[in-house]
Amino acid sequence: MNELEPEHLKSAGLKSTLPRLKVLDLFKNGQERHMSAEDVYQLLRESGDNVGLATVYRVLTQFEQAGLLVRHNFEGGKSVFELNEGTHHDHIVCMQCGHVEEFYDSAIESRQKKIAAELGFTIHEHSLQIYGDCTKTKCPHRR
Amino acid sequence: MNELEPEHLKSAGLKSTLPRLKVLDLFKNGQERHMSAEDVYQLLRESGDNVGLATVYRVLTQFEQAGLLVRHNFEGGKSVFELNEGTHHDHIVCMQCGHVEEFYDSAIESRQKKIAAELGFTIHEHSLQIYGDCTKTKCPHRR
């Protein structure tokens, strides 16, 4: 576990509480980049912290609204969060092992803008995920 | 209500039952192209048919597996289905009035293939939705 940073919370208009610091630390210094509420809850629990699952859900939503985290809805029914580092990107997810790669493609981005304009829409956001099989040697799909 | 078509079900390997015929008819001759299970359930109920919600869910999933329908996961937490007419397309959804437009962009499609290849993935499917505000005159966002 590393240093906790109350500044980030204060500057986001959130008061610095223990659960919030733990969650933020997990995203900043943990090993998983994309985590669900349950993931966060289990990891905190494993590290000996007693946080309520409801608090995890509350904090994740607050962090999303404060712009600290970004929420994604991959297949599987549960929301996944990651640190908001300012730069937008999309995801390609392995359906076998869950491995996630990130990508950004300016051609895709600009085509989307053009399409929305042609159809008379003002874009607020978009969601793009590619699902497939990865080629990591430990990935179970390579039986 | 129109003619029911048991042939489509038989050719899909599904026996022709009343609930299945009603659901298929809704998608073929109804006014809404994209419908959730609850939408289908309500519409059937309003037309005087007594189908169980569980049956609607079962039938929608069966139709999806049989290739008669395609399932989409737009924001909002509920699955949306539409008739599978063979041609893939993506969607742009109005966050104010729910209006949905469909589009297909070969540039986006080919970029996705290239990206997946570069990252060592074999694509199974992808999900792309653009969310924004439409410009329909009756759309509430134009206050």
Place this chain on the structure above:
DNA sequence: AATGCAAATGAGAATGATTATCGTTCGCGG
């Protein structure tokens, strides 16, 4: 047209993710 039976249905219970409630605890200004 009557019979038989596996498949399908419908009502309601169960599930999984997420949110709401509420009494207790905590962070922080005074």
Place this chain on the structure above:
DNA sequence: CCGCGAACGATAATCATTCTCATTTGCATT
């Protein structure tokens, strides 16, 4: 150190979807 509203934790509630199981139905066969 105090006080109080914000935040917490446990748990009940909600929502979409799936499961269970007794009853009904499609359909092939008498």
